[in-house]
Amino acid sequence: MKATIAAGAGAAMPQLTKAGDAEKTNTMYIAAYDTESARCLEACRKIVEVHKRLEMPATFFIVGKTLDANPKEYKELLTNPLFEIASHTWSHKMLRDNVFCGPAVSADEKREEIFRGKEMVERTFERPCLGVRPGCSFDDGLRGAVDVLKLIGEAGLKYVSSLAWGPDYSMPALLREPFNYAADGFADLWELPCHGWHENLLKNNNGWGPRRLTLWPPVMPEAIPSKFVKTPEDEFAVNRIFIDRALDRNKPFVSLIWHPWSLYKFDPEMKMLELTFAHVHKIGLKPCTYADLYKQVSGQGDTISHA
């Protein structure tokens, strides 16, 4: 399986995108949600409804404190073979410096973020938590952050999803491929990035207003809208650029950066999800979870349960 991914990384074999050739792709699609505030519960109810109806798998990265506020509700809602539950740390504190979100916290706090976040997921859902996505994430993942990698390894986590920005903390995050942290001494720990825009920024849902967010010269100019998106269709049009490019470039996977609270505020009917999932099905990407992707890239399992 590793060989498949490596070949996918370097090969410039064009993929045909018309429906008739859809079955030839190996590109996977992961719907994933950074679940991180009180407003996420109501949003997740709506999200789960769409996923069940369309039989679309998903990974929910959940902040420990958010889960701790409503453990019964989340357990009931998200216990489903379609869903993987992973950690979004204990309380969303920074595991390393982030230009926009602030400096790294102390060593003790980093430990708490990683260990307590994982424990909360495992205690609630009574199954192993394989991965963690740090709050805000970083432009080079956790490369060089040996103290953090050590804690993550010690906690028994198998993957991190910590690369969520383009070069120099720009948006969008490019279509980066999985890699392991062998260069930092952690060959068994995998980075499984995420792609595109933090959708909350695309809509000004953080209330930041105009910010110095994009790179010049841009790597994907077509993926930088000239203004905040206003409708679910606008948002889908941006999503589609990343999804289609992942297929055209034969990337191992594509996964956009979504937040239940922000999706719900913008589009309570979750029309964007329907548009995006219909497109994913139409072009023949293989829906799966981050756990499935981890199993494939690490060779720890050779089947995708949601193919």
Ligand SMILES: [Zn+2]
């Ligand atoms: Zn977050």
